[in-house]
Structures are given as C-alpha cells and as structure tokens.
Amino acid sequence: GDSVTQMEGPVTLSEEAFLTINCTYTATGYPSLFWYVQYPGEGLQLLLKATKADDKGSNKGFEATYRKETTSFHLEKGSVQVSDSAVYFCALSDPGFQKLVFGTGTRLLVSP
C-alpha cells in the first residue's frame, strides 16, 4: 500500500538556520502531497501542498517540490524562527477518496 517515510527527529536548529526535512513516498497512481504542521497544543494545519509532478508548494517561507523521479517532497526553509518549533508531517492523498497517509512526523526545535 501507499506509504510515506520522513526523517527521524528531533531536528534542533538555531534561529536563522536553514531547514531541510526529508520526505519520500511510495504510491500507486499519482497522489497529491502535503506538509501538515502541529504547533504545541494545537491541531493539525495544512502548511503547503502540491498536486502534480514538479509543482512547488510554498507558505510562510517554507517550500517543497513534488519530485516524481525521486518520489520525494522535501520541506525547506531558508531561515527558521523560534515560532517554527512544531511537529511536521509529510502526507499523501490517494486520487480516489483523498484519505491521507502520513509519515511519522518530525519534531523541529528552534532555539534563539
């Protein structure tokens, strides 16, 4: 079945550092790809998405590009802030019922 693999955390960075969180997927068909974020004490929020190969999703300074050839959707940000500390989930949705398949989540800790 479909699956998502993302890097283990926690990822610990200093403010203004460059962030990469790796995500790869296995899927039949052509899924849409997502990054969701869960801030401490809050619910899951969509951060960005890409619906087809070579699409780039972006939001709040975060970017990810749908790479079909490497089945990847790595999350990047050029300069992280303390407020970016959260758990980040990579996910895909099947073209049919759109149910989400999540990776295990990566906790990001940003220190001042």
Added chain:
Amino acid sequence: GAGVSQSPSNKVTEKGKDVELRCDPISGHTALYWYRQSLGQGLEFLIYFQGNSAPDKSGLPSDRFSAERTGGSVSTLTIQRTQQEDSAVYLCATRLAGSSYEQYFGPGTRLTVT
C-alpha cells in the same frame, strides 16, 4: 463556529466500557474523515464518509470500532469494550467535495483507557 469541532476534548474511561466521540464538521463539507494519532502507530486513517455513507472503512482496527454520520453533518465514532491500546487522540477532518480541497482538522479527542 467556523472550524471543525470535536467533543469531548478529553475522555478517561475504564477498560471494557463503551465510548462515543463526536465530530461537528464545517458547514457544507460533505467529506468527513476519522484518524487516530497514537505514540506507537503515528497518524492513521480510520474511516471516510461521503455524505452519510462510508465507502472506505478500511482503517477501522477491529469490529469494536464503528462510526455513523447523520444528515450529512455530525459524525459519531463509537468504540465498544475499550482496551488500553485504544488510548490515542482521535481526529476528525472534513473537506469540501472535489479533489483540490484540503482537509480541515478538528482539535481531537484525547482518549485514555485505564
């Protein structure tokens, strides 16, 4: 309210009891999903509703789990004869019809089975 709401926010129950978890979707969202977030299993899909019907129940872990949706709106997830391994945060998400729309998540119900 404007978002997905879930109740209760926390539920502590004794092993063997039945529990009901409720999800109130965003008005007009015809697609509704239940997920479970637990330490051992991460975030996993349970069931999908389109309107009142559930074309995908493939994630329900056992026949102790069931869900229904009435009036194309409120959904209830029922767990019978709860076990300790049912302890998790149960999340509801809803979406407008159409593949390009995102899922909006509720705050979840934290279930603890003692």
